[in-house]
Amino acid sequence: MGHSQTQKQETHERIVQLAAQRFRELGLEGLSIANLMKEVGLTHGGFYKHFESRDHLVAEALATALESSNSQARAGKTATFQALVAAYLSKRHRDSPGTGCAIGALVNDMGRAGEEARALYTAQVRKSLSRIGQRLSATDDSGHDAEAIVALSAMVGALGLARAVDDPALSGKILATVQDYLLALDASSATDD
Structure with missing residues (x-):
């Protein structure tokens, strides 16, 4: 790969990484291409040297953001259901949407996203449900589809509410209450088995 081709690839990666962060912070419609390119140090016209369309950038940045979530899950910091819930429903995660x-x-944006982005998102939801199901207390192989769906839905919903309210005490209470509920549910499930 020539020097200019290497530079182009590095610039492309910078755009995608920044877009992945900004989309998580601002939503899919909250980020303008002009502002993104300015932040990277390029002109708006330079965008089309890297992407066919905004939809292609969205899909590539979403894939990067989702892979970041996968990498964090593989890192083992959330090896147990309890650790996963505690990390997900933490003030740190609430306050860091760009890296979370x-x-x-992006839950509120995906219903209006293009087919490719929705397919990527759906695949990630399936992976997350599988990971949660594997972490839930179980003594048999029956799986925990319903429990995993409830847990993921509760965590995503609680995180969204905690980010949306303007009262820090209420925000913290939302996180803590759902965390306590999910951990009690898991403990109850373990004793039922």
Whole structure:
């Protein structure tokens, strides 16, 4: 790969990484291409040297954001259901949407996204449900589809509410209450098995 081709690839990666962060912070419609390119240090016209359309950028940035979530999950910091819930429903995660879970950050945008982006998002939801199901207390192989769906829905919903309200005490209470509920539900499920 020539020097200019290497530079183009590096610039492309910078655009995608920044877009992945900004989309999680601002939503899919909250980021303008002009502002993104300005932040990267390029002109708006330079965008089309890297992407066919905005939809292609959205899909590529979404794939990057989702892979970031996968990498964090593989890192083992959330090896147990309890650790996963505690990390997801933390003030740190609430306050860091740009580096946090793309499922939670973009849940309200995906219904209006293009087919490719929705397919990527759906695949990630399936992976997350599988990971949660594997972490739930179980003594058999029956799976925990319903519990995983409830847990993911509760975590994403609580994170969204905690980010949306303007009362820090209420925000913290939302996170803590749902965390306590999910951990009690998991403990109850473990004793039922």
